[in-house]
Every structure is written in structure tokens, then in C-alpha cells.
Amino acid sequence: MTPLRLLPFALLALMPFGTMLSAQAPIHTVKTRQPLVALTFDDGPHANNTPRLIELFAREKIQVTFFEIGKHVARHPELVRALAEAGHEIGNHSKTHPRLGDMTLEEVRAELIETQAAIREATGHEPKIFRAPFLNHGPQVWTVLGELGLPSIGTRLSTNDWATDVTVEQIVERSSRAEAGDIILLHTWQNKTVEALPEIIRNLRAKGLRFVTVSELLESAKNGGD
Numbered sequence: 001m002t003p004l005r006l007l008p009f010a011l012l013a014l015m016p017f018g019t020m021l022s023a024q025a026p027i028h029t030v031k032t033r034q035p036l037v038a039l040t041f042d043d044g045p046h047a048n049n050t051p052r053l054i055e056l057f058a059r060e061k062i063q064v065t066f067f068e069i070g071k072h073v074a075r076h077p078e079l080v081r082a083l084a085e086a087g088h089e090i091g092n093h094s095k096t097h098p099r100l101g102d103m104t105l106e107e108v109r110a111e112l113i114e115t116q117a118a119i120r121e122a123t124g125h126e127p128k129i130f131r132a133p134f135l136n137h138g139p140q141v142w143t144v145l146g147e148l149g150l151p152s153i154g155t156r157l158s159t160n161d162w163a164t165d166v167t168v169e170q171i172v173e174r175s176s177r178a179e180a181g182d183i184i185l186l187h188t189w190q191n192k193t194v195e196a197l198p199e200i201i202r203n204l205r206a207k208g209l210r211f212v213t214v215s216e217l218l219e220s221a222k223n224g225g226d
């Protein structure tokens, strides 16, 4: 795990997608020759679903990534600690889930730094990755991400699992389109997503894909994708 902790902005800039970073764009997918995908879950921790997900992933023996909201972390630090202890990666998803692009530089800085601190308090480690609420960025967001050395993680696949009229079948079908290098965006609070997961995992395994955390996926690209 040590090399992952040393994965700052400077190293990321050497990666094949370095040009995307210098253009200040989120990372939506990673170039890798390994059959790896990253399942990611936003907006937790969630009192009911976080424990369900911990159980499910323990049964499936896979590690995933959770982009957690700072104020939820403060309410349920024990759930975030349990996620980290189970080997899952914790990312920063802001403190209050605002549209950061509409905020001042100081407000954005507080949103991100206070969430880094809340997660460090809960787990002993600061996140190495960030996802913007609503995938909404602005120049001030990129400035703060640069200061903190955090890459912004997007997604190539819109599962739309947040939509009220989405069905379990649609979440399964859209998530199962993932290819090697993809980052799949899902939500912790969506019960239909929890229901859809066993079939998503089966389908992606049937395509020969393996599940890793976002930092492991980034690391596989840094190693030339071999």
C-alpha cells in the first residue's frame, strides 16, 4: 500500500493521462492493459447501506472505493473506519455536497480540508483522491485540488442510479458495459444499487474483469498498464 500513499499530483502528471490533468479535467477512465475496473460509491457513509455493502464485498472478496461526505463522516465515523479496515479506499466528496463551482476559493478550501480532516480522524489516513459533487468544477476547485495534491475522479459510465425512476435492471445493464480501466459511479444511499450489485459483479467477472480501488487502478496505469 505504501506506493499508493505516495501518489501525488506530480507522479500523476507523468501518467499517460497527464495531459488530461494539465487540462484540469477529471479522470474518467484509465489506460491499462490489465483487466481492472473500479466500483465507486458516493455520498456515504449511510447508516443502513454502508454495513450492507461491507458485508456484500466481504462475501465477494473485493475492494471498492467510497467517496464520502464530510458531514456524514462526522455523524458515522465508525462506519468509515469499518470501511477502511475492510480494505476499501475512502475518497473526499466535500463536506456538504454543494456545487463547488459556485463557491469562493475560501469556501471550496474549507469544504475539502475539513473533509480530509474528518476522514483522517475516522481512519487515521487522509484521502488521496477526490470526486466533485455533481461532477461540478471551476477554476477555484482546481486551485484547491492542486494545493492538496488530489486528482479529481469522474466516470466514463453514467449508471444514473440516482434517478428516482431508474430500475434495478437498468443499473445492472449500464454498469455491466464497463471495460478495462473504467471507473463506475454508483451511490451508497440507493437501495436499488445494493440490489443490483451481485449481478453487476457476476457480469463483469464473466467479462474477465477484476475489481480494484481507484488508487490501484491509477497505479496500474502508472506502471505502463502491464
Ligand SMILES: [Zn+2]
Binding pocket: 042, 043, 093, 097, 133, 134
Ligand atoms: Zn454525490
